[in-house]
Amino acid sequence: MKVAIVEDDINMRKSLELFFADVKEIEVVSFKNPKDALKALDDSFELVITDINMPQMDGLEFLNQLNHKYEAIVITGNASLNKAIESIRLGVADFFQKPFEPELLLEAILRTKKLLEFQKKQNHSTNRNSIKNKKENKQGFVADSKALEEVRKIAYKAAQTDASVLLLGESGVGKEVFANFIHQNSSRAQAPFVAINMAAIPEHLLESELFGYEKGAFTDASAPKAGLFESANGGSVFLDEIGEMPLGLQAKLLRAIQEKEITRLGSAKSIKIDVRFISATNVNIQKKIADKEFREDLYFRLQTIPLEIPPLKERKEEILPLAEWKKDETIKQYGFENKTFSENAKQKMLEYEWYGNIRELLSVVERAVILSDGAIIEEKDLFLEPKQAKKEKDNKIASLESELIREVLKDCDNNLQNAAEILGMQIDVLKHKIAKYKINV
Template sequence: MYRVLVVDDDDQMRMALNATLKHLNHSPVVAKNAKEALKLIKKEDFDVIISDLKMPKMDGIEFLSEVKKIKKDIPFIMITAFGDVKTAVEAMKLGAFDFILKPFSQEALQKVLHLAVSHKTIKKSTTQKNDTPFAFIYKSKQMEKIVNLASKVAKTDATVLLIGESGTGKEVLAKYIHSQSPRCNSKFVAVNCAAIPSNLLESEMFGYEKGSFSGATKTHKGKFEQANKGTLLLDEITEMPLELQAKLLRVIQEKVIDRIGGVEPIKVDVRIICTTNRNIEDYVKEGKFREDLYYRISVFPITIPPLRERKEDIPLLAEHFLKQFSSSFGKNIEKIDDSAMEILINYPWPGNIRELQNVIERAVVLCDKDKLTKEDIYLHNMG
């Protein structure tokens, strides 16, 4: 249950939000304008603020600015109409956690509330002192070294290669590096090289000109242009076709891209982070990955160990996911008992953190007590 401050000058919207939040088992407090809300914030504590963007006298942007002066760590969610999305994005740059478009469902509201409060919890749980929305939950010395390495390389423009099994948190680490870099106020754009069909990957990465092929009814900017001045994550880069690897090498070396059907090369200023769950050196030996590209992307390699090699992180992560899903599903499950925790610690976690998250989610759904027990834990690969 979250204590939520709702700020909206529209009586009907304010009443509707109040009723919806109560239905979702939260504790709402309402204010009809920003000045009234600021008085409440100075006197009381809230888990999250939901505010309309357009309000008389003091609008949502001005209100956000004042809130950050008083209590900068309160997650702030903006409510906006479709036509004001650009302004809402500006609000996120000023410190808002997210925005939701009118009209929105109960599910959408619950999801963004949960993410906002989880973000705050993660920042408090981590041993990192950096004020970042992409901090890690960890206790192990291995992860402490990795986060320290990531913090150092973040200050540079060096290309980073993140290596690790699926579910270890490679994309989260990539976002952390971006958030700590001089490019943090520009876009973080991700391309999943394994999920996009090879015949579409080139147009997705480099874009295309109007009329360059059947169906190209307008010019499309690719991921490199979208990430200009920011960071581009090439997720699972070892799945990229060889012919595209050659074009990527040119982009990295010359810092220009060619749209499909384009005449003039386009300059791009992008910091590249790559990930792989493969043994990339074996791929190079087998001729599946270009050796020259490998040396270009592995300027600063970081290997994230699997969860089974850092067991001391399991209780902290499990407790975090318990709080997360217990809140999401409106349950009051306070702890994981010793027998259940022993099973979690001794399990090898082939799917790593992602699998642990799924197991805890299922356990919370099944649990009808105030703590998780071993009867609630279901593991696919237990013999």
């Protein structure tokens, strides 16, 4: 396979030349700028690896001029979000943030080589158009809007690569639906999709759940057990609420992403894994990095392709179709007679701000179907509170909970275990609430 490397940084260019010199399957020709590359590229080349920020010509303009003639991989040190997204639109197969391990780039090249060989066997064109013509699997999406379609287009392009994706957005916008969409539209669609909620697994169990353990690793480890990463081999892992991952485990996750290998608890032996990582968060990761609660290097690895999912208030066209779908599903689930929304109820749903997004909408509709009398669901059946009133109620509940935790901790002399038992919650949940309410212990 003949590969062109376009890189203005002489140190990076030479180090890649040296690394690939010993790889028999790949012939590398390097160029110090895109203009030289454009003059030399011919039909003997199959793949182009390019930096983005270069003098004379920007890497994206270079890709644009190539017009999908070659497969492409981007390597960059400081690409903006817009440039990262634009590179995906231009059909980039993979995206690497500097610094990176050359072995990972080699894996990406070999994947591309395998894909091209498969396409040739199927008598398909070797350009990106053959991938673009693949039918998009929209499973999981009930409604459409302009804002949703824009994000889904980028997600679909991202799905054609193995790059890590970080899904951003408010709670309840449908991040897991997007994660599953990316998996279903990738080459890994027939392999497992494993969703893991970081906030739902107690901290002391998280490591063994993710990485697995060997017999005798701890008191109850009577037999070895594979972790969730191993069970997802060949497929995709969705790390929801990644911002809640304990700092102590982040180094192990970074190694799993970078080196594609994990180590079980109680073992010194590394196990190779082949998984695609998709993560999601609704917290401010940058603030957590500033507060030394989240590793910056891990953040960069997770957000090769960051994807911001807009809130429901920016996707108004979806509200009524989603409400109708949930109504029909609830009627079917409980065996009710058919029901319809009144015009006032529809108008109320369209005007409401839905600060809990799709999750709140579906919950409200299910409740309305169950509690409404007769065949018409009225506005009163929705029980929609004004946003300010709801916020005030939530704030009051939070204030009371915070005060209760402070009093219990004081009575227990800040013994977290005793306080957790009195409050009837797991110690990990208590720690989370202590951090949330900024309680000094």
